Structures are given as C-alpha cells and as structure tokens.
Amino acid sequence: MTGRLTVVGLGPGTADLTTPAVIKALAEATDLIGYITYLDRAPAGPPGQRRHASDNRVELDRARHALALAAEGHNVVVVSGGDPGVFAMAAAVFEAVESGDAAWRALDIRIEPGVTAMLAAAAEVGAPLGGDFCAISLSDNLKSWTTIERRLKAAAEGDFVIALYNPASRARPDQLGKALEYVRAFKAPDTPVVFVRAAGTPDAKVRIQELGSADAAGVDMRTLVLIGSSLTRKIERPDALPWIYTLRSEREPS
Amino acid sequence: MTGRLTVVGLGPGTADLTTPAVIKALAEATDLIGYITYLDRAPAGPPGQRRHASDNRVELDRARHALALAAEGHNVVVVSGGDPGVFAMAAAVFEAVESGDAAWRALDIRIEPGVTAMLAAAAEVGAPLGGDFCAISLSDNLKSWTTIERRLKAAAEGDFVIALYNPASRARPDQLGKALEYVRAFKAPDTPVVFVRAAGTPDAKVRIQELGSADAAGVDMRTLVLIGSSLTRKIERPDALPWIYTLRSEREPS
Incomplete structure (x- = not known):
C-alpha cells in the first residue's frame, strides 16, 4: 500500500506553537480529517486537498475513515490540538487499527508530536511542573468515576503535581468540583491550584x-487545571499574579 | 527594568520539532545561556549575540547568571532541550528568583513551551500515553530514593502509564534496574516497557x-522509558516493531 496516515498535534492554540514537522505534514496531505475547530486552524493546503470535518464525539469512526482513505492510497493527516498522543486522536487510530482490517497494520502510520496543553498552561504561570507530575483526564465518557478517584488518590499519595485535562463540559458541569473536593482529603489546604484557560x-x-477554597466556577473544556505538590511554591510579584513553581529538590532553595 | 529573560525548550532533537515562538525568542536575544549541547542546536543569532556555555551540573548558578544579565537590561534566553518546565531550567530560574535579589521579581520573565521527550518517545511507538500518565525523573541528585519509590508505587497503584526521565547516568548506572525491579511488584509481568533513545x-x-523480563542494559540519559498501564496494548505488524498504545477506555475496543 502506498497510502500514509499521519496524526498531528497543532499545539495549544496559536500557529507559533505548531512545529515545522506538523506544518510540513499538513502541506503534503491529500486529505485532512478532524474536528472542525482544528481543521480551521490548519493552513491552506495544496490545490485539491480535501477536508473532512467531523463532530468531536465520534473519534473511532473518524479514525476508521482516515485508515480507509489511507488504505486507498491517499496521504491522510488526522488533525488534533495539543499533542495527538495525549487525550487526543492517536490512541483512537490505533484502537481502530487493532480492531479493523488486517491490511491496516501494514500502513505507513506516523505520529507527529506537539506541545500539549499542560506545558503551555504551566508556562503561563511559571514552572509548576518542575517536579514529578501526573496527567489525568476528568472525562468520564470513557472511564468510571471510581477509576478517576483511584487515580486522584494515587497521585495525591505520591505527592505528584496533578494536571487535569477535560475538567468540565456542559454534560458534566460538576466533575471538577467533585475532583477538588476529593483531593482536599489528601493535600494541604494551601496547595496552589492554577486554572489556565x-x-x-x-x-x-x-x-x-488555594486548594482549601478553590472553586470550579467558570471552568470549561478549554481550561487546564494544575494542582500543586507539597513542593509547589508561590512567588509574590509587584503588580502581577504570583509566579507558581515546583521545587526540583526536596531541600529548600539555597 | 527593561531586560527580559525567556526560558525556551528546543524540543527533543531536530529543528523540525522546535516551535516558531522559540526560534523568534532566540533570534531576538542578546545573550544565550545554556548547556553547550543545547546552545549548539540554536540557530545563528544576530551580530553581537553572546553565548554563555556552561556545564550541565550548575543549574542554579546558570539561572542566577541569566537573571543578573537580564537585570542589567539584556534580552536573555536560557536554552533547554525538550520543554523548559519539565525536568529542565524553568524551575531553577524561579528558585533563583525566590532566593535572590528582590528586584528580580519585577523582571519580564517568559517561558516558551516545547515538545517534551515523553511525547516524542510515545510518537515513535504509537500512542502509549493514550490514557492517564505520570512523569517521574529517576535522578536522585535532587530527591531521595525513598521518594522515587513512593512515586513509583503510587503510579502503579493508580494504574498510570509511567514515563521515566533521566533513567541512568554514569554516576547512577543501576537506577533504572532498581526501578524496574521495584515496579514488578505492582504491575503484571506482560506490561509493555518501551525504551526510546x-x-x-x-x-x-x-x-x-515486557516488564517481567525488561532489562536496563544500554540505557543512558538520552533514553526515555515508558511503562504501560493495564490498558496498554501491543499490535503486531508485519516486518516492523509492534505498535504500542493505551486504550482510552476501560472497555475493549469495539
């Protein structure tokens, strides 16, 4: 088969955070597939490039469509935001490969990494991911709330910094509030919590x-939430929000 | 003060994974500071741009040097690999700010995110970070082995995919072997383990x-190690290494 499937991540928002490798893949594609919000962010392609916009909810169908087009010989790019391997389309593509046509296993499939949301969110406030950290999606479309609590508890017991993806949606407005309440049992009330939209x-x-009084109001799917570890600190600044960072070391800065 | 300090991440290796925002910051800088390996990867700057190469071990001194130059009015860029906020220079800069000259808090400090190593490593093999995951540095320069074991145990109990940074060095050749042995108590022996150099x-x-027989031989500081969760799967391929990915869902793919 001569077709190719590349899954790319555009990064967290503006074009200056999209890698040249992703721009190149988009420019060479005969077919782009993705949620319309992401397709709209892709630069104009070569003449004849087809764009298959889809609803955000049908990831596995979109993956199968992309694989079928690649198997026909097209050069297909599946477009995600952020990094395609972090709560995005890459895993759905491999799910579709595993359960699909055996011939799909011989396709030329590539993943082009990108800047995932937690890195951009951390950069807005300092260096909160400076120590060991976890990333957890609060979406319970695909896993149970029991699993989410198990992960939150383990992350707190390990004293990780926690990055929460998909913290809320219209269908699940209370998810983040429940998660913050749950984590309060395990972390100090003055633990910094950062919301970056x-x-x-x-x-x-x-x-x-601070965790003790953090509230989930106004949080939506474009928000990334970071909950500090015991080593996450706040540096007050004149006329600006404080810097938030996590000590690399268990010892105090010298 | 008119100086500026920007901490940038070049991404994991080649220029096509460096963001345009980072390239722009490098091009505007009067002074670059960083480990020589990273400075060598930065494109040639404007006439008169100074490059301050340093040994990798003195992160806090390097951060203070950068802050002092910025406080003198220079446009300083601190250069990291990967993402500057993940086991790199950004946290050291804020440590230096917190413990340093109060005037440094008024400096214009910016962080430019990048593609961190685990995202590029995951992309090489499929989508192993497709579920919730943790990132842990095995370097014990800055934390105790007790803390590392606490984190590994929590990550395993939470059934996270685990990304191990800094898995070994000449000074600590046995670190990764110890970590793999420790994790074996908590995860199934057939859990996929991926080493990407x-x-x-x-x-x-x-x-x-597989975790049961995984060995740490040949692993160095340029290697990223990924240990799967219970939902991490292997897709065999003809004439190629298998794809590794983590199910997004607790349910089997349909």
Whole structure:
C-alpha cells in the first residue's frame, strides 16, 4: 500500500506553537480529517486537498475513515490540538487499527508530536511542573468515576503535581468540583491550584487559588487545571499574579 | 527594568520539532545561556549575540547568571532541550528568583513551551500515553530514593502509564534496574516497557520488552522509558516493531 496516515498535534492554540514537522505534514496531505475547530486552524493546503470535518464525539469512526482513505492510497493527516498522543486522536487510530482490517497494520502510520496543553498552561504561570507530575483526564465518557478517584488518590499519595485535562463540559458541569473536593482529603489546604484557560494564546486567562477554597466556577473544556505538590511554591510579584513553581529538590532553595 | 529573560525548550532533537515562538525568542536575544549541547542546536543569532556555555551540573548558578544579565537590561534566553518546565531550567530560574535579589521579581520573565521527550518517545511507538500518565525523573541528585519509590508505587497503584526521565547516568548506572525491579511488584509481568533513545531524531532507537523480563542494559540519559498501564496494548505488524498504545477506555475496543 502506498497510502500514509499521519496524526498531528497543532499545539495549544496559536500557529507559533505548531512545529515545522506538523506544518510540513499538513502541506503534503491529500486529505485532512478532524474536528472542525482544528481543521480551521490548519493552513491552506495544496490545490485539491480535501477536508473532512467531523463532530468531536465520534473519534473511532473518524479514525476508521482516515485508515480507509489511507488504505486507498491517499496521504491522510488526522488533525488534533495539543499533542495527538495525549487525550487526543492517536490512541483512537490505533484502537481502530487493532480492531479493523488486517491490511491496516501494514500502513505507513506516523505520529507527529506537539506541545500539549499542560506545558503551555504551566508556562503561563511559571514552572509548576518542575517536579514529578501526573496527567489525568476528568472525562468520564470513557472511564468510571471510581477509576478517576483511584487515580486522584494515587497521585495525591505520591505527592505528584496533578494536571487535569477535560475538567468540565456542559454534560458534566460538576466533575471538577467533585475532583477538588476529593483531593482536599489528601493535600494541604494551601496547595496552589492554577486554572489556565486558552493557554498559549493571546486570550489566556489565569486564576490562582488555594486548594482549601478553590472553586470550579467558570471552568470549561478549554481550561487546564494544575494542582500543586507539597513542593509547589508561590512567588509574590509587584503588580502581577504570583509566579507558581515546583521545587526540583526536596531541600529548600539555597 | 527593561531586560527580559525567556526560558525556551528546543524540543527533543531536530529543528523540525522546535516551535516558531522559540526560534523568534532566540533570534531576538542578546545573550544565550545554556548547556553547550543545547546552545549548539540554536540557530545563528544576530551580530553581537553572546553565548554563555556552561556545564550541565550548575543549574542554579546558570539561572542566577541569566537573571543578573537580564537585570542589567539584556534580552536573555536560557536554552533547554525538550520543554523548559519539565525536568529542565524553568524551575531553577524561579528558585533563583525566590532566593535572590528582590528586584528580580519585577523582571519580564517568559517561558516558551516545547515538545517534551515523553511525547516524542510515545510518537515513535504509537500512542502509549493514550490514557492517564505520570512523569517521574529517576535522578536522585535532587530527591531521595525513598521518594522515587513512593512515586513509583503510587503510579502503579493508580494504574498510570509511567514515563521515566533521566533513567541512568554514569554516576547512577543501576537506577533504572532498581526501578524496574521495584515496579514488578505492582504491575503484571506482560506490561509493555518501551525504551526510546534519541526520540524525535533520525537516530531514534526503540526497544520493546515486557516488564517481567525488561532489562536496563544500554540505557543512558538520552533514553526515555515508558511503562504501560493495564490498558496498554501491543499490535503486531508485519516486518516492523509492534505498535504500542493505551486504550482510552476501560472497555475493549469495539
């Protein structure tokens, strides 16, 4: 088969965070497939490039469509935001490969990494991911709330910094509030909690609270939430939000 | 103060994974500071740009040097590989700010995110980070082995995929072997373990083993190690290494 399937991540928002490797893959593609919000961010392609926009909810169908087009010999790019391997399309593509036509296993499939949301969110406030950290999706479309609590508990017991993806949606407005309440049993009330909306864009909005009084109001799917570890610190600044960072060391800075 | 300090991440290896925002920051800098390996990867700057190469071991001194130059009015860029906020220079810069001259808190400090190693390593083999995951540095320069074991245990109990940074060095050749042995108590012996050296470069080398028999031989500081969760799967392919990916869902693919 001569077709190719590349799964790319555009990064967290603006074009200056999209890698040249992703731009090149988009420019060579005969077919782009993705959620319409992401397709709209892809630069104009060569004449004849086809764009297959789809609803965000049908990831596995979209993956199968992409694989079928590649198997026909097209050069297909599946477009994600952020990094395609982090709560995005790459895993759905491999699920579709595993359960699909055996011939799909011989396809030339490539993944082009990108800047995932937690990195851009961290960069907006300092270096909160400076120590060991976890990334957890709060979406319970694909896993149970029991599993989410198990992960939150383990992350707190390990004293990890926690990055929460997909913290809320119209269908699940209370998810983040429940998660914050659950984590309060395990972490100190003065643990910094950072909410970053639209990280990596000129519209980025940052809110910094302490875990004891952190509230989930105003949080949506474009928000990334970071909960500190015991080594996460706040540096007050004149006329600006404080810097938040996590000590690399268990010892105090010298 | 008119100086500026920007901490950038070049990404995992080749220029096609460096963001345009980072390239722009490098091009505007009067002074670059970093480990010589990273400075050598930065494109040639404007006439008069100064490059301050340093040994990799003195991160806090390097951070203070950068802050002092910025406080004098220079446009300083601190250069990291990968993402600057993940086991790299950004946290050291904020440590230096917190413990340093109060005037440094008024400096214009920016962090430019990058593609961190685990994303490029994951992309080499499929989508192993498709579920919730943790990142742990095995370097014990800055934390105790007790803390490392605490984190490994929590990550395993939470059934996270685990990304291990800094898995070994000449000073600590046995660290990864100890970590794998420790994790065996908590995860199934057939859990996929992926070793990716020089991820995101044409020299990338991948080794896939099972946890029960995984061995740390040949692993160095350029290697990223990924240990699967209970939902991490292997897709055999003709004439190629298998794909490794983690199910997004607790249910089997349909």
